Amino acid sequence: MLLQIDGICKKYGRKNVLNGVHVSAAEGECVGVIGKNGCGKSTLLSIIAGVCARDGGSVLLDGKEPKNSIGYVPQGIPLIPELSAWDNLRMWYSRDELLRSLECGVCQKLGINDFIKLPVYKMSGGMKKRLSICCSMANDPQLMLMDEATAALDIPCKRVIFDYLTECKKQGKIILLTTHSVEELDFCDRIYVLKDGIAREYPYNGDISELAEHL
Amino acid sequence: MKYLIAQIKRVVRYLPFALLISVLFTVVLGLFAVRFVGASVDADDKQMVRIGIVGDTSTTFLGFGIELIREADSSNMMLRLEEMSESEAISLLDSGKITAYIKVPDGFIEGVSHGDVMQLEYVTTDVSGGITSVFKEEILSAVSNMLVHSQKGIYAMQQLARANSVAYGKNTDELVLRYFNLILKRPSVLSLDVRGVSDGVDFVTYLMCGLFVLCVSLFGIPYCNLYVSGDKSIRRLAASRGVSVCKQTVAEFASYLCAMIFTLFAIMLIIGTIGICDLRYAMALFASCIPALFVVAALQFFGFSVSDNLANAVIIQFFGAIVLSYVCGCIYPIAFFPKAVQTVGGVLPLSIARESVISAVCGDLGALEISAPIVYSAILVSAAVAVNYRKTLSDK
Numbered sequence: 360m361l362l363q364i365d366g367i368c369k370k371y372g373r374k375n376v377l378n379g380v381h382v383s384a385a386e387g388e389c390v391g392v393i394g395k396n397g398c399g400k401s402t403l404l405s406i407i408a409g410v411c412a413r414d415g416g417s418v419l420l421d422g423k424e425p426k427n428s429i430g431y432v433p434q435g436i437p438l439i440p441e442l443s444a445w446d447n448l449r450m451w452y453s454r455d456e457l458l459r460s461l462e463c464g465v466c467q468k469l470g471i472n473d474f475i476k477l478p479v480y481k482m483s484g485g486m487k488k489r490l491s492i493c494c495s496m497a498n499d500p501q502l503m504l505m506d507e508a509t510a511a512l513d514i515p516c517k518r519v520i521f522d523y524l525t526e527c528k529k530q531g532k533i534i535l536l537t538t539h540s541v542e543e544l545d546f547c548d549r550i551y552v553l554k555d556g557i558a559r560e561y562p563y564n565g566d567i568s569e570l571a572e573h574l
Numbered sequence: 575m576k577y578l579i580a581q582i583k584r585v586v587r588y589l590p591f592a593l594l595i596s597v598l599f600t601v602v603l604g605l606f607a608v609r610f611v612g613a614s615v616d617a618d619d620k621q622m623v624r625i626g627i628v629g630d631t632s633t634t635f636l637g638f639g640i641e642l643i644r645e646a647d648s649s650n651m652m653l654r655l656e657e658m659s660e661s662e663a664i665s666l667l668d669s670g671k672i673t674a675y676i677k678v679p680d681g682f683i684e685g686v687s688h689g690d691v692m693q694l695e696y697v698t699t700d701v702s703g704g705i706t707s708v709f710k711e712e713i714l715s716a717v718s719n720m721l722v723h724s725q726k727g728i729y730a731m732q733q734l735a736r737a738n739s740v741a742y743g744k745n746t747d748e749l750v751l752r753y754f755n756l757i758l759k760r761p762s763v764l765s766l767d768v769r770g771v772s773d774g775v776d777f778v779t780y781l782m783c784g785l786f787v788l789c790v791s792l793f794g795i796p797y798c799n800l801y802v803s804g805d806k807s808i809r810r811l812a813a814s815r816g817v818s819v820c821k822q823t824v825a826e827f828a829s830y831l832c833a834m835i836f837t838l839f840a841i842m843l844i845i846g847t848i849g850i851c852d853l854r855y856a857m858a859l860f861a862s863c864i865p866a867l868f869v870v871a872a873l874q875f876f877g878f879s880v881s882d883n884l885a886n887a888v889i890i891q892f893f894g895a896i897v898l899s900y901v902c903g904c905i906y907p908i909a910f911f912p913k914a915v916q917t918v919g920g921v922l923p924l925s926i927a928r929e930s931v932i933s934a935v936c937g938d939l940g941a942l943e944i945s946a947p948i949v950y951s952a953i954l955v956s957a958a959v960a961v962n963y964r965k966t967l968s969d970k
Contacts, residue, residue, distance in 0.1 A: 408814040411967040431814040435807030441584045441800070450580045451815060495811060 360386040360421050362502060362533050368415035369402055376402050378556030379416065382535070384549075389524065389534040391547035393561075395574050398553050400537035401434055404504045407535070420502055420533075430500035434507050436487045437494065440480040444471055444490050447479060451497035465496045468523050485516030492520065503527060505536040509543060521546055541567060577817050581829035588800050589833060595796035596837050597844070603789045607782060624654045624671065626663040629678025667699060674698035777907075783931045784904030787924055790867065791895035793837055794874030798887035801830060801878040809966045819966050823959045827875050834871045835864065862934035865947040866927040872951035872958075873898075873923045879958040879965075898924045926950050 367380040376399040384390040392400050406413045408431035420428055438447050448457050448466065460466040461475065469489040479487060492508065503524075509517045524534060524546065536543060544550060544563060551558040552573050561573060658666070663675035677695035679685075734740075812822050842860040846853030877894055881887035899905055901915065902924035908916055919925055926947050933943040 405810060405967075408810070410810045410813040429814060431811060433807040433810040433814075435805045437805075437807035437811035439580060439584055439808065441587050442580060446580060446583055450576045450812075491807075491811075495814075497815075 360501060360531065360533065362425075362535070363419045363422075364403075364407065364416070365419075366416035367403065367406055367413055367418070369399070369406060369411075370414050375556050377406075377413075380553070380556070380558045382551055382558050384533045384535060386531045386533060387528050388548045389528055389536065389546060391544055391550045392535065392537045392553055392558065393539070393544065393550060393570070393574070394537075394553035399556060400553055401506050403553070403558075404431065404433075404506050404535070404537060407431075407502075408504050425502055427498060428501040430496040430498065430503045432492055432495040432503075432505045432508055434510075436479075437491050438479045438487060441478065443478050444475050444482075444486075447490060447494060448497070451494050456497070460493070460497075464499075465523065466493045468526065469493055469519060485512050488512055488516065489519065492523070501532055503532055503534045503536075505534065507538060507540075508536060509538075509540055517542060544570075577812060577822060578825040578828060581825050582832060584800065585829045585833045588797070589836065592793075592796040592800075592833065593837055593840055596793045597841060599792045599795075600789055600841050603785055603792075607785045623673050624656060624666075626666060626672050626675030627655055627657045627678065628660045628663050628675050629680070629682070663697070667697065670699075779935060780907060780932065783935055784899070784928055786863075786931055787866065787870065787902075787904045787927045788895060788899040790834075790838065790870050790927075791874070791899060791924065792892070793834060794871075794877065794891045794895070795888055797830065797833065797874075798878065798881070798884055798891060801826065801875070802881045802884055802887040804882055806966050809962070813966065819963045820959050823879075823962050824955065827872070827955050827958065830875055830878075831868065831871045834867055834874075838863065838867060859934060862939050863931055865939075865944045866930040866934070868951040869923045869927045869930075869947035869954070872954035876954045876958045876961075879961040898922060902928060904928050923950055923954065 362382075362384040364380060364382040367377050368375070369377040380399075380403060382390065382392070382403075392403065394400050402411070405411045407418050407425075408429055409426075410431070410433075418425065439450075445457075448460075448471075452460060457466070461472055466472070469492060471490060471493055474482060474486055477486070479490070482490070488508070492505075496503070509520055512520070521542070527534060536547070538544060538547075545565070547563070550561045550563040550570075552561045552570075554574065561570065563570060656672070658675070660675075660677065663672065663677075666672040667675060675697050677697060679693075679695070682694070809819060809822060813819060817825075839860055842856040843853075845851060846856030873894075874891060877890045878887060881890055901911075901919040902908065902922050903911070903919060904924055908919055908925070911919065930939070930943045930947050933939045
């Protein structure tokens with residue numbers, strides 16, 4: 360399986376946010392996209408997820424449009440605060456699917472059972488993020504798009520999420536994530552730097568200061 | 575569908591709090607309405623001009639004349655003639671309870687009949703002008719005309735009697751006056767229908783309908799916390815899962831509309847149960863006000879869409895409700911505004927809502943009064959979709 364993103368362009372008003380972005384990712388690979396604030400990372404993920412239209416280019420997963428194969432975790436907390444974890448999950452899972460997931464799927468792996476009945480507004484940041492990931496992965500997608508997935512989380516929570524992502528990689532899923540986090544960079548197999556609307560692959564060797572000069 | 579169910583679940587959990595705030599708004603506005611309407615009715619009463627009639631009004635002639643003057647006040651709202659003794663008249667005049675009194679000297683009618691120059695005395699405390707001065711002139715003119723023309727009529731009848739050798743005396747005079755009375759009391763061949771400034775309903779009903787719309791417009795405030803959020807991530811997630819921004823917005827509006835319908839139902843139930851009005855009437859009124867509720871809810875929902883944060887949302891809801899209610903004639907009859915304001919205000923959503931409510935109260939809710947609010951709601955919800963779409967896709 361191969362993800363091929365070719366020539367993605369996006370304009371907001373007069374501003375060219377993306378000027379022909381080329382990114383590729385193979386089966387079982389985790390690819391990171393890094394760049395300054397406002398450079399278009401979230402826009403790129405939104406376009407791949409089908410949330411907003413692109414002005415040009417193509418997104419192909421195994422040569423086809425990835426319509427129902429995407430799990431998108433947007434930046435922020437994509438949950439309804441007044442509802443419980445169960446009710447939030449029920450928006451995206453059928454009852455049987457959810458019970459299965461709680462038993463042995465993504466919900467079980469991310470520990471959602473511990474707070475399944477808790478309303479979102481009472482949850483910690485880590486709980487909310489784990490729940491967000493569960494909501495986004497309801498359809499067991501082949502392509503996972505994560506926009507700053509572990510931002511502002513504590514180490515144990517990050518560990519749980521990274522363990523889950525490692526397992527996803529072993530299952531052959533493709534992970535594309537945007538990040539400002541060193542741990543996430545270390546987790547990635549390859550890095551792209553997004554600058555002036557163009558993505559360039561960067562051979563990251565762990566040296567943050569060198570990477571910073573390229574941003 | 576799942577998204578809609580989630581929105582409804584969310585609203586159900588929030589409903590008790592929102593309902594409590596809405597009831598508080600209703601109580602406050604209700605008290606204001608009672609006080610305001612009461613003051614208006616009192617003011618109307620105070621505008622009534624009361625004039626005393628002092629003297630012997632037992633003669634048919636004078637009694638007929640007083641009735642003629644009463645009939646001259648076609649609205650029967652501004653002028654009231656009351657027979658009383660002189661001491662009573664002086665006392666009432668001093669206390670301001672009557673504007674003036676007319677003193678009929680003894681033997682006035684007989685004297686006038688015999689050609690004596692006698693005068694009616696008009697006693698008032700108002701010398702500076704104003705409406706009572708106008709009425710003074712009107713009354714005096716009416717009295718003079720009444721005397722002169724009825725005397726002419728009597729003389730004519732006397733001449734006719736003499737010409738036909740018919741006996742004519744005092745009793746015959748009385749018969750003639752009764753005849754004049756009958757003629758002058760005959761219903762007019764034209765019926766006058768005065769359409770007031772209140773869309774065909776009385777002022778109190780108009781005001782109550784307008785305040786009802788204002789009250790419902792304020793019900794959006796407690797829901798700001800629920801429907802206004804700066805976080806677009808849930809919208810993005812839903813869009814990536816095939817629930818477009820349009821579907822999301824419509825689902826949210828549907829849940830909000832359900833909440834508003836329930837809120838109004840609960841309040842009308844309370845009003846009917848505690849006896850402010852009959853329960854069956856309250857429920858019937860609730861049902862017929864649903865079209866109006868559509869457009870008010872849609873307007874509030876559009877307000878939620880354009881707001882970015884809670885403070886902003888509350889301000890928009892509150893001031894939007896007050897200002898629009900005023901311009902749309904919900905607080906003061908729209909007919910009193912300049913033509914330009916009437917034209918603009920007449921097409922705004924709360925005007926449509928007000929007219930629908932008035933039709934509901936009058937029991938003539940037609941197809942137009944039902945469909946116009948719903949069509950307007952669709953336009954507002956479409957605008958909300960456009961705003962939400964833009965917000966969801968923005969890079970900020």
